[in-house]
Amino acid sequence: MATLNTWRLALDIKQWVVTAAEAVKLHLHDDLKVNTKSGRNDLVTNIDKTTEQYLVQKIRAQYPEAKIVGEEGFGDQVEDLTGLVFFVDPIDGTMNFVKARENFAIMIGAYLDGKGIVGVILDVMKDELFWGGPEFGVYKNNLPLPKPKNITLSEGLLGMSGPLLVHDVKHVAAAVTASSGARIFGSAGIEFTKVIQGFENGYVSKLMPWDFAAGKVMAETLGLKVTDIDGEPLSMLSSKIVLIGTERTHAQILALQ
Amino acid sequence: MATLNTWRLALDIKQWVVTAAEAVKLHLHDDLKVNTKSGRNDLVTNIDKTTEQYLVQKIRAQYPEAKIVGEEGFGDQVEDLTGLVFFVDPIDGTMNFVKARENFAIMIGAYLDGKGIVGVILDVMKDELFWGGPEFGVYKNNLPLPKPKNITLSEGLLGMSGPLLVHDVKHVAAAVTASSGARIFGSAGIEFTKVIQGFENGYVSKLMPWDFAAGKVMAETLGLKVTDIDGEPLSMLSSKIVLIGTERTHAQILALQ
Incomplete structure (x- = not known):
């Protein structure tokens, strides 16, 4: 892998993701085959499966x-x-996909020996392709994204997971109260696009590696902090409560733990 | 007013709202003059003011x-x-407007002797114009919206206000737990567009009359229920915790009170 061309890799991933999205859109108004996985609100559809297979x-x-x-x-x-x-992650935000046909993403993160090199998140219905990595910077479609300002918790909107907020896990209610307000979009991929654009100052949710792999590459490239909720590095092979934020917001939420 | 042409009225309001949005978009990347009103998260900008004046x-x-x-x-x-x-409501979702330049709406509701006759909500950044009333039905741009299915609480996403959820006012946490999940978009207008499209089965938030006037007309036209959280009719001249939902979801959330 010493000769891996990461620029070519980024282009490959973007092409696959955009092509996959075209197929999803063609079937957008088909009846979906919806099944549950770990619980009644953890859904998978035939479209998730065919997209991943592709x-x-x-x-x-x-x-x-x-x-x-x-x-x-x-x-x-x-x-x-x-x-x-x-x-x-073939369809991130499957519940949104099933109920609203919006606010879902196709995501791929590529890592070399554990280090993130390319991240791609496509907000399918907005046609917004977020992609980047440490070699390229981060782009929204064809325009580079600036590094988000290092704002404090009180200066921004905080992206949340519904279940964490309802049960006030890890003092997230206090974090929300200190912020400009909570937002819940119901998709990690969509929330990552908000934070890397500076629309939110942070995001907290329990996530699997495919939920955060692509976003982590882009967030870290833009100077954002991505760890677990206790400040420890994430494992790329297990689920954690993930905290992403500007340096200041990240530190303030850690201080609540 | 016996000769009021409500069709002409609807066209007038749509034209004003769309024209106002064009002016907002022209100034989208200007520095905003932001002031607080009732508290640090209740914002008003120069754009809110000039839009309302227009x-x-x-x-x-x-x-x-x-x-x-x-x-x-x-x-x-x-x-x-x-x-x-x-x-x-010249800019509904001013916090979103200030922080993210998306998920805000321009709204006008027209009432005759207390009865809603025209409601218009423009999702400015998505260019989605929702409009309608009891005489016309409800449209998204030029296409009629079907009546949302009368789904139960567990079958849909529940739109929420952040502060109500953080403080579990009026048992909203139990409602969220019984649903397919909470969503918080941070704008009553945007949440109304989700419910009338069937993307959410309900929405709960403390609202002023300008926050719900337009949405109420369209929601009721589509067979949705709009009351206060205790099931009482809304006052068009005061603030209430508002519950909008499909008949079934509305009844289930009332039963939690």
């Missing part, structure tokens, strides 16, 4: 040595992060 | 006998609802 097939064809962590199980059983690893 | 001027020119209830105070001191009354 993305996995493209990755395997172009990068046959890579490993794939996919939400819907069409990837590999990945137990270590050596080499090139793709994290695939 | 809308009030158009109303007064075309409907000189009408009364105007305007959020920013350029209307009248309205103490009764006889005749034609316009409720104007």
